[in-house]
Amino acid sequence: MAKKSKSKKLVIGIDLGGTNVVAVLVDTSGKVKSYVHFPNESAKGPEHVIRNIADNVKALVKKSGLAMKDIWRAGIGSPGPLDSKKGIIMGAVNLPGWTRVLLKASLEKQLGVGVGVDNDANCAAYGEQWVGAAKGASNVVGITLGTGVGGGIIIDNKLVRGANYNAAEIGHTSLNPDGRLCKCGAKGCLEQYASASAIAESAREAIRKGASSMMTEFVKGDISKITSKTVYEAMVQNDKTAVVVWDEFIKYLAAGVANQINGLNPEVVVIAGGVINAGDRLFKPLKEAVRKQTFALTFSAAKIVPAKLGELAGAIGAAGVVINEGEFYNLK
Amino acid sequence: MAKKSKSKKLVIGIDLGGTNVVAVLVDTSGKVKSYVHFPNESAKGPEHVIRNIADNVKALVKKSGLAMKDIWRAGIGSPGPLDSKKGIIMGAVNLPGWTRVLLKASLEKQLGVGVGVDNDANCAAYGEQWVGAAKGASNVVGITLGTGVGGGIIIDNKLVRGANYNAAEIGHTSLNPDGRLCKCGAKGCLEQYASASAIAESAREAIRKGASSMMTEFVKGDISKITSKTVYEAMVQNDKTAVVVWDEFIKYLAAGVANQINGLNPEVVVIAGGVINAGDRLFKPLKEAVRKQTFALTFSAAKIVPAKLGELAGAIGAAGVVINEGEFYNLK
Numbered sequence: 055m056a057k058k059s060k061s062k063k064l065v066i067g068i069d070l071g072g073t074n075v076v077a078v079l080v081d082t083s084g085k086v087k088s089y090v091h092f093p094n095e096s097a098k099g100p101e102h103v104i105r106n107i108a109d110n111v112k113a114l115v116k117k118s119g120l121a122m123k124d125i126w127r128a129g130i131g132s133p134g135p136l137d138s139k140k141g142i143i144m145g146a147v148n149l150p151g152w153t154r155v156l157l158k159a160s161l162e163k164q165l166g167v168g169v170g171v172d173n174d175a176n177c178a179a180y181g182e183q184w185v186g187a188a189k190g191a192s193n194v195v196g197i198t199l200g201t202g203v204g205g206g207i208i209i210d211n212k213l214v215r216g217a218n219y220n221a222a223e224i225g226h227t228s229l230n231p232d233g234r235l236c237k238c239g240a241k242g243c244l245e246q247y248a249s250a251s252a253i254a255e256s257a258r259e260a261i262r263k264g265a266s267s268m269m270t271e272f273v274k275g276d277i278s279k280i281t282s283k284t285v286y287e288a289m290v291q292n293d294k295t296a297v298v299v300w301d302e303f304i305k306y307l308a309a310g311v312a313n314q315i316n317g318l319n320p321e322v323v324v325i326a327g328g329v330i331n332a333g334d335r336l337f338k339p340l341k342e343a344v345r346k347q348t349f350a351l352t353f354s355a356a357k358i359v360p361a362k363l364g365e366l367a368g369a370i371g372a373a374g375v376v377i378n379e380g381e382f383y384n385l386k
Numbered sequence: 387m388a389k390k391s392k393s394k395k396l397v398i399g400i401d402l403g404g405t406n407v408v409a410v411l412v413d414t415s416g417k418v419k420s421y422v423h424f425p426n427e428s429a430k431g432p433e434h435v436i437r438n439i440a441d442n443v444k445a446l447v448k449k450s451g452l453a454m455k456d457i458w459r460a461g462i463g464s465p466g467p468l469d470s471k472k473g474i475i476m477g478a479v480n481l482p483g484w485t486r487v488l489l490k491a492s493l494e495k496q497l498g499v500g501v502g503v504d505n506d507a508n509c510a511a512y513g514e515q516w517v518g519a520a521k522g523a524s525n526v527v528g529i530t531l532g533t534g535v536g537g538g539i540i541i542d543n544k545l546v547r548g549a550n551y552n553a554a555e556i557g558h559t560s561l562n563p564d565g566r567l568c569k570c571g572a573k574g575c576l577e578q579y580a581s582a583s584a585i586a587e588s589a590r591e592a593i594r595k596g597a598s599s600m601m602t603e604f605v606k607g608d609i610s611k612i613t614s615k616t617v618y619e620a621m622v623q624n625d626k627t628a629v630v631v632w633d634e635f636i637k638y639l640a641a642g643v644a645n646q647i648n649g650l651n652p653e654v655v656v657i658a659g660g661v662i663n664a665g666d667r668l669f670k671p672l673k674e675a676v677r678k679q680t681f682a683l684t685f686s687a688a689k690i691v692p693a694k695l696g697e698l699a700g701a702i703g704a705a706g707v708v709i710n711e712g713e714f715y716n717l718k
Contacts, residue, residue, distance in 0.1 A: 135683050144683070193549050207650075214541055216651020217525050217687040223648040228679060230562050231641040240644065240679040242561075309563040312572065313645065316555040318539075319548020347560060347572040351467050351476070355549040 063126035066111055066167070067181075067373025069174060069366075070094060070103075070132045072148030072201075077111050078369040079118055082126075082377050084185035089366060090114045096148070100155045108164035122166050127385055129170045129372035131177030132157060138219040141171040141383070158383075170376035170383030172213070174368050176222055178361075179206020180213050181371025182324045184378070187362040191321035195314040196361070197224055199307075199327035203245040206371075207318065213375055215382075225249070229309050247306030250282040250329055256299045257285045267295035286332050304336070308343030315348045315356045326361035333360075395458035398443055398499070399513075399705025401506060401698075402426060402435075402464045404480030404533075409443050410701040411450055414458075414709050416517035421698060422446045428480070432487045440496035454498050459717055461502045461704035463509030464489060470551040473503035473715070490715075502708035502715030504545070506700050508554055510693075511538020512545050513703025514656045516710070519694040523653035527646040528693070529556055531639075531659035535577040538703075539650065545707055547714075557581070561641050579638030582614040582661055588631045589617045599627035618664050636668070640675030647680045647688045658693035665692075 064087065069076040071094065078089040092110050094103055107130075115122055133146040141158020143149075161169045172180075179196025188194040192211045198204040205224025207214040214221045225245035226238050233242025246252055258277050261267055269288045273279035285303075288296035311323055329336060337358065345353050363370055376385060396419065401408040403426065410421040424442050426435055439462075447454055465478040473490020475481075493501045504512075511528025520526040524543045530536040537556025539546040546553045557577035558570050565574025578584055590609050593599055601620045605611035617635075620628035643655055661668060669690065677685050695702055708717060 135681065191549075205649075209541055209546055210544070212542070214650065216684070217523075217653040218651065218683055220681060220684045220687075221649065221651035223651075223681065223684070226648045226681070227645040228641045229560065231637050231679070238681065240648075242641075305563050309560045309574075313559040314649075316558045316572075317537075317553065317646075317649065318546065319550065319553035319555075321549040347563070349467065349552060349555065349558070349570065351550060352548070352552045352555070355552075 064120065064124055065126050065373045065377055066115070066128035066165075067369040067371070068107060068111065068128065068130040069177065069368030069372060070107070070130060071174070072096070072133065075107055075110070076365060076369045077107070077114055078366055078373060079114055080370060080373045084370060084374060086366065086370065088114060088118045089369065091365070094149075096150060099151045100149070103149070104157065104160045105164065108161060111165060125165075125167050127168045127170070127376045127380065128161065128165055129172065129177070129374070129376035130157065130161065131172055131174035131368040131372040134173045135220050136171060136173060138170070138172045138215060139382070141169065143171070168376070168383070168385040170372075170380065170385060172372065172375055173206070173219070173222070175204025176206040176213055176215070177371035177375060178204065178326060178367040179222070179324065179371065180208060180374050181363050181367040181369075182326070182361050183208045184374040185363070185370060186367060187324045187359045188322035193318065193320040194322045194324065195224070195318060195320045196324045196326065197311065197314075199248060199250055199325065199329045201249060201251050203249045209318065213379060224310065224314065227310065227313060229306055244306065244310040248303055248310060250327060253282040253285050253299060253303050253329070254280050256302060257296065260295050260299060265295040268293045269296060282329050286329070286335070290335060304339045304343060308340055309347060311340065311358060312344045312347035315344065315352055319352050320356055322357045322359060324359055324361050326367060330360040396452065396456055397458050397705045397709055398447070398460035398497075399701040399703070400439060400443065400460065400462040401509065401700030401704060402439070402462060403506070403700075404428075404465065407439055407442070408697055408701045409439070409446055410698055410705060411446055412702060412705045416702060416706060418698065418702065420446060420450045421701065423697070426481075428482060431483045432481070435481070436489065436492045437496065440493060443497060457497075457499050459500045459502070459708045459712065460493065460497055461504070461509070461706070461708035462489065462493065463504055463506035463700040463704040466505045467552050468503060468505060470502070470504045470547060471714070473501065475503070500708070500712075500715070500717040502704075502712065502717060504704065504707055505538070505551070505554070507536030508538040508545055508547070509703035509707060510536065510658060510699040511554070511656065511703065512540060512706050513695050513699040513701075514658070514693050515540045516706040517695070517702060518699060519656045519691045520654035525650065525652040526654045526656065527556070527650060527652045528656045528658065529643065529646075531580060531582055531657065531661045533581060533583050535581045541650065545711060556642065556646065559642065559645060561638055576638065576642040580635055580642060582659060585614040585617050585631060585635050585661070586612050588634060589628065592627050592631060597627040600625045601628060614661055618661075618667070622667060636671045636675060640672055641679060643672065643690060644676045644679035647676065647684055651684050652688055654689045654691060656691055656693050658699060662692040
């Protein structure tokens with residue numbers, strides 16, 4: 055009876071990104087009914103951002119022929135660090151003025167429904183485990199390659215949050231204590247080698263040091279315009295510089311993935327971010343390199359797959375955690 | 387009522403090591419009533435080893451004025467890989483002939499009680515979390531520095547076993563994909579830099595390459611006799627070679643610990659093994675180096691402490707998991 059009633063309920067999932075916000079309306083099975091994306095307008099400060107989110111969510115609900123009273127709960131994924139128990143954003147590098155922002159309380163007041171707040175990368179991984187590329191697996195690691203490298207860990211079907219809700223900073227696990235200095239202050243972070251930004255920066259660095267490459271022509275001499283996609287496009291044409299950069303990227307990403315596999319023995323590692331469009335040119339050498347860095351039994355248990363939910367992953371996952379782990383957020 | 391009856395029960399915990407076996411008799415609060423250790427006699431093969439363990443356990447029970455009917459359950463920690471669900475040892479490098487050994491079934495038959503089998507390093511970490519250095523913490527990482535580097539992970543008070551029970555191989559997480567080749571086939575494993583064996587080997591290598599050191603005198607010229615303790619003793623006397631080796635060890639151990647802290651955000655990281663006798667000379671620089679490699683909030687949540695249970699940790703933990711997670715092992 056309770057289950058039947060839950061299965062009819064509708065939930066809002068929100069992904070608050072550094073530039074844009076995505077909001078989805080889903081049912082409790084994770085099926086997306088409708089969605090919207092809009093600029094976060096973060097320059098105007100947290101109060102405005104939250105009001106803007108609430109307005110857009112209400113418009114989405116209305117456009118779907120519903121009222122807010124038809125909505126059971128809402129979940130929001132946000133950059134951190136944050137206190138997901140209390141729903142407070144402690145700080146967020148890409149959101150000016152976001153220090154100790156009471157996101158849960160503010161959104162609950164404006165939306166009139168219970169709200170759960172969690173880390174954006176955690177939500178993205180949860181979305182893929184719940185209804186995406188890792189559906190059906192109980193132990194999952196999600197790694198998103200973007201400006202940085204985000205991570206999310208699900209063990210025994212539950213999101214791993216850690217002692218003060220800062221777990222799964224996989225992008226900031228080190229692959230060389232003498233390696234590249236990261237913005238976080240540590241050395242050799244995975245993010246410094248395997249983010250989309252790092253791939254592009256490695257290419258720029260090689261060219262600055264005098265390597266000749268078709269990438270220079272691709273961007274008409276303005277190497278600041280090189281992206282990870284530029285590297286990929288030159289690599290598939292066997293551009294020597296691009297191949298070296300790509301191989302280096304794969305080597306470090308593989309070490310990062312292997313560490314998660316040897317560390318947590320997951321059924322699935324989901325790789326997300328635009329770079330996954332490289333397909334086999336990414337996944338084939340990645341799997342081969344991971345195989346060499348892991349135990350045979352552990353490797354055999356672990357699928358390494360591209361994400362399925364694209365830009366909706368975080369929002370869908372934010373809905374998923376408030377549906378399945380509502381008691382953590384003290385939701386009725 | 388059920389709880390009261392459980393609290394009166396007595397349980398056997400066993401730690402099957404590469405050389406010795408430790409067996410403890412504990413109550414369900416983890417209090418050790420008595421214990422015994424004895425050689426594993428592994429040269430005589432698995433059947434003999436299991437009978438030898440059963441005989442010693444029965445003798446321990448008898449010596450404690452009890453009969454096997456007074457024993458509720460038994461747990462055994464073993465080298466792996468293993469299938470802890472079925473209680474089968476798939477293989478064990480230091481135990482000749484141990485391929486697909488039905489350890490659970492054999493011990494249950496000989497002891498007449500339900501038996502749970504789990505990874506030895508997992509059990510050691512669990513023991514420390516249950517009643518040792520991390521008592522009261524829900525999220526704990528245990529790292530044991532010995533011949534190799536063992537690991538165990540507890541999240542939300544539950545042992546993390548992974549998809550096929552091979553999780554927490556922290557010694558085989560890589561800190562350099564171009565680093566030292568490990569016996570496991572991977573490169574740059576933590577074990578290659580932070581095990582007691584690695585510390586000794588780094589010292590030997592430096593001396594072989596011509597470094598002068600008081601360590602050579604300590605072992606009367608036979609550098610094969612250098613151990614991690616030799617390195618420690620020379621280091622505290624400011625022996626230059628020993629200081630370099632020790633600092634290198636700390637650097638890599640810190641990176642390994644930092645990766646667990648950024649990855650899992652635990653309340654406690656327990657470091658075990660003889661090396662912890664170095665006390666402040668280990669823990670002070672270790673904590674400082676970990677601080678630099680982690681986020682401030684995450685670091686602030688994580689105590690880094692020496693193990694408390696010594697050589698009994700694995701046996702106590704093996705008892706603990708069958709007491710607290712009996713349903714996993716299908717124990718009545």
